[in-house]
Amino acid sequence: MSADPVLHAEREHLRRSRADLEAMREHTLSLTAQGSDHVSTEYLKAALYRRAKALADDPNLPLFFGRIDRTDDESDETYETFHIGRRHVMDGNGDPMVVDWRADVSRAFYRATRADPHGVTLRRRYGFAGGELTSYEDEHLLDPGEADITSRILTEEIERPRVGPMRDIVATIQPEQDEVVRASLDRTVCVQGAPGTGKTAVGLHRAAFLLHTYRERLARTGVLVIGPNQAFLHYIAQVLPTLGEVDVRQVTVAELVESVPIRGTDNPETAALKGDERLATVIRNAIWSHVQEPAETLYVTRGTRRWRVPVHEAADAIRTLRERGDGYTTARSLLGQRLAHRILLRMEAAGEITDDRVQNAVARSRPVKDYVDQLWPALDPVKLVMRLLSEPELLATAADGILGDDERQRLLWRKPARGPKTAPWSHADAVLVDEAAAALERVPGVGHVVLDEAQDLSPMELRAVGRRAATGSLTILGDIAQGTTPWATPSWPEALRHLAHDDAHPPFPPGTHRRPGPRGRPPATLEVLRKGYRVPAAVVEFAGRLLPVIAPGIAPPEPVRSNPGRLDVTRAPGGDLRAAVADAVREVAAREGSVGVIVADDAAPEVAAALDDAGPPYGQLADDARITLLPATLAKGLEYDHVVVVEPAAIVAAEPAGLRRLYVVLTRAVSSLTVVHCHPLPDALA
Numbered sequence: 001m002s003a004d005p006v007l008h009a010e011r012e013h014l015r016r017s018r019a020d021l022e023a024m025r026e027h028t029l030s031l032t033a034q035g036s037d038h039v040s041t042e043y044l045k046a047a048l049y050r051r052a053k054a055l056a057d058d059p060n061l062p063l064f065f066g067r068i069d070r071t072d073d074e075s076d077e078t079y080e081t082f083h084i085g086r087r088h089v090m091d092g093n094g095d096p097m098v099v100d101w102r103a104d105v106s107r108a109f110y111r112a113t114r115a116d117p118h119g120v121t122l123r124r125r126y127g128f129a130g131g132e133l134t135s136y137e138d139e140h141l142l143d144p145g146e147a148d149i150t151s152r153i154l155t156e157e158i159e160r161p162r163v164g165p166m167r168d169i170v171a172t173i174q175p176e177q178d179e180v181v182r183a184s185l186d187r188t189v190c191v192q193g194a195p196g197t198g199k200t201a202v203g204l205h206r207a208a209f210l211l212h213t214y215r216e217r218l219a220r221t222g223v224l225v226i227g228p229n230q231a232f233l234h235y236i237a238q239v240l241p242t243l244g245e246v247d248v249r250q251v252t253v254a255e256l257v258e259s260v261p262i263r264g265t266d267n268p269e270t271a272a273l274k275g276d277e278r279l280a281t282v283i284r285n286a287i288w289s290h291v292q293e294p295a296e297t298l299y300v301t302r303g304t305r306r307w308r309v310p311v312h313e314a315a316d317a318i319r320t321l322r323e324r325g326d327g328y329t330t331a332r333s334l335l336g337q338r339l340a341h342r343i344l345l346r347m348e349a350a351g352e353i354t355d356d357r358v359q360n361a362v363a364r365s366r367p368v369k370d371y372v373d374q375l376w377p378a379l380d381p382v383k384l385v386m387r388l389l390s391e392p393e394l395l396a397t398a399a400d401g402i403l404g405d406d407e408r409q410r411l412l413w414r415k416p417a418r419g420p421k422t423a424p425w426s427h428a429d430a431v432l433v434d435e436a437a438a439a440l441e442r443v444p445g446v447g448h449v450v451l452d453e454a455q456d457l458s459p460m461e462l463r464a465v466g467r468r469a470a471t472g473s474l475t476i477l478g479d480i481a482q483g484t485t486p487w488a489t490p491s492w493p494e495a496l497r498h499l500a501h502d503d504a505h506p507p508f509p510p511g512t513h514r515r516p517g518p519r520g521r522p523p524a525t526l527e528v529l530r531k532g533y534r535v536p537a538a539v540v541e542f543a544g545r546l547l548p549v550i551a552p553g554i555a556p557p558e559p560v561r562s563n564p565g566r567l568d569v570t571r572a573p574g575g576d577l578r579a580a581v582a583d584a585v586r587e588v589a590a591r592e593g594s595v596g597v598i599v600a601d602d603a604a605p606e607v608a609a610a611l612d613d614a615g616p617p618y619g620q621l622a623d624d625a626r627i628t629l630l631p632a633t634l635a636k637g638l639e640y641d642h643v644v645v646v647e648p649a650a651i652v653a654a655e656p657a658g659l660r661r662l663y664v665v666l667t668r669a670v671s672s673l674t675v676v677h678c679h680p681l682p683d684a685l686a
């Protein structure tokens with residue numbers, strides 16, 4: 001028995017909670033799935049199986065990490081106690097043993113302060129080793145004599161060595177983060193935050209919160225998480241499943257717009273132009289340029305009679321359809337019916353008996369179909385964009401008054417493509433195809449989209465993301481100072497404008513009357529996270545020297561960790577970079593925690609050779625090794641206890657936004673940063 005009666009009682013509560021969870025699981029397993037038919041029985045079976053799986057106890061994760069005791073406003077007497085954990089656990093009577101961290105009662109655990117205690121008399125945090133409760137920490141929020149302390153449990157969580165993939169932060173979500181996590185589903189929230197302020201963590205926890213709070217709605221519509229690349233997705237992949245959410249799709253931007261085989265790359269200028277929002281108008285112009293003014297009367301023969309739709313009536317039908325604001329294909333699909341309707345009116349005027357079946361038959365008749373095909377031809381998004389990038393005349397018409405001669409030249413492929421399978425598609429082209437597809441027909445969206453590293457997306461990419469959330473909301477996470485693409489967003493209002501565009505109201509057809517938007521999207525709010533949970537003070541000070549140059553007006557994170565961390569800047573003795581790198585990596589490898597060796601992309605083979613010769617064993621990004629060698633362009637969003645940055649000058653020289661890349665790279669460090677160089681450091685750092 002533990003000497004401390006409080007600890008003893010809490011351990012007892014943990015033991016009982018575990019037993020209750022096991023009972024819940026056994027109960028679920030004992031249920032027989034009995035649907036009305038085979039399919040629904042199988043469906044129920046699967047649902048029960050998943051529920052039982054979700055109720056499995058992970059012996060290494062505590063069932064609860066905190067507790068609040070509350071009093072109601074009237075009397076100080078009646079206490080309610082809630083243990084707060086990753087999932088809800090109830091006893092045999094249905095009373096809560098542990099409440100889900102996302103439940104409404106749990107909010108006070110995260111938000112209560114001495115100034116605003118939310119009715120909380122006691123907040124308790126627990127220390128755990130493995131799954132076993134080892135300590136606790138109490139705050140009596142109503143006791144004026146008790147001083148504010150920095151939670152040791154929070155400090156330990158922040159300062160623990162980082163090994164393996166990203167973990168959840170449910171036990172220690174901070175008030176400014178909780179505001180974002182618990183923002184309601186109808187709110188789009190844009191988060192600007194310096195490196196390590198917890199943007200990614202907050203975005204994933206908001207997804208988990210929304211899935212819990214709006215379970216039914218989101219089960220139907222879905223949640224989508226979008227990250228910059230596979231390495232990043234791999235790093236964050238386990239966070240949502242740990243929180244019990246296994247149904248969230250996590251994709252890269254490239255996967256989001258996957259429609260053509262990518263076999264080419266664009267130079268930065270061309271990619272920037274293809275990402276420019278003017279291309280949305282060019283694409284719509286190209287699409288709508290296919291609609292012709294009718295020049296001939298439409299004749300339809302039925303039985304012994306011939307009916308006609310005169311040119312001005314056909315033109316009228318086409319004009320009204322264009323003005324509806326629907327996609328090209330959607331509007332096209334209505335034209336046959338509209339023309340048939342005109343014929344029906346004539347039939348009725350002539351005394352014929354008609355009904356819907358007659359109208360449908362006329363709409364599907366050969367003459368009407370041919371007429372529609374000629375005036376409003378069917379289009380395919382892939383072929384349309386292929387032609388736009390191959391046919392100077394089509395591009396010239398579509399870009400008239402929008403792009404200059406040189407810009408049009410830049411867009412055209414050097415050799416016109418012969419077919420969609422062999423065209424030299426680039427990622428930026430795939431984004432154009434996505435835009436074309438949306439201009440033809442609206443794509444179904446999801447209930448919520450979490451977009452990470454949003455500052456790097458082009459306007460056209462932002463549109464592609466925004467349309468996935470056309471009927472939902474977004475969490476947009478990023479840092480203007482970490483924007484490294486040539487088209488990185490200069491400001492959040494600008495990015496939000498692209499994200500919130502409305503495909504139903506494209507910038508075309510020009511001169512036509514537009515209906516007001518069918519749904520007013522609520523405006524997005526911008527939140528700024530300031531406290532930094534990753535980068536220690538010494539490293540913040542060093543990397544922060546770049547900020548006035550790369551992003552004036554953006555503040556560095558305010559480090560929460562008490563340990564100032566360690567910074568070593570080493571000029572390679574005798575100009576031998578390889579030896580100096582191997583030395584540095586060997587030295588930091590002796591410390592506890594993960595190691596990231598970050599180099600200019602070009603230099604990766606050389607540094608790999610140096611480590612092979614004289615360094616400790618290491619792996620590449622996918623290997624999950626303790627020491628990872630990684631190219632600078634893949635470091636974004638990741639973190640390592642000890643970071644060795646090799647030759648900053650080379651990282652800066654490698655790309656136009658090289659100084660921003662360097663800022664990203666330097667801010668991956670959790671405990672120590674070692675900079676090894678031969679060439680002088682960039683002025684701003686020196």
Ligand SMILES: Nc1ncnc2c1ncn2[C@@H]1O[C@H](COP(=O)(O)OP(=O)(O)OP(=O)(O)O)[C@@H](O)[C@H]1O
Binds near residue numbers: 637
């Ligand atoms: N409230 C918290 N409690 C404990 N750890 C936290 C908290 N908030 C963030 N962290 C940790 O701080 C680190 C940085 O968080 P995260 O990667 O989400 O930051 P970020 O703002 O997305 O950084 P970057 O801009 O570099 O991508 C992670 O290890 C995360 O778990």
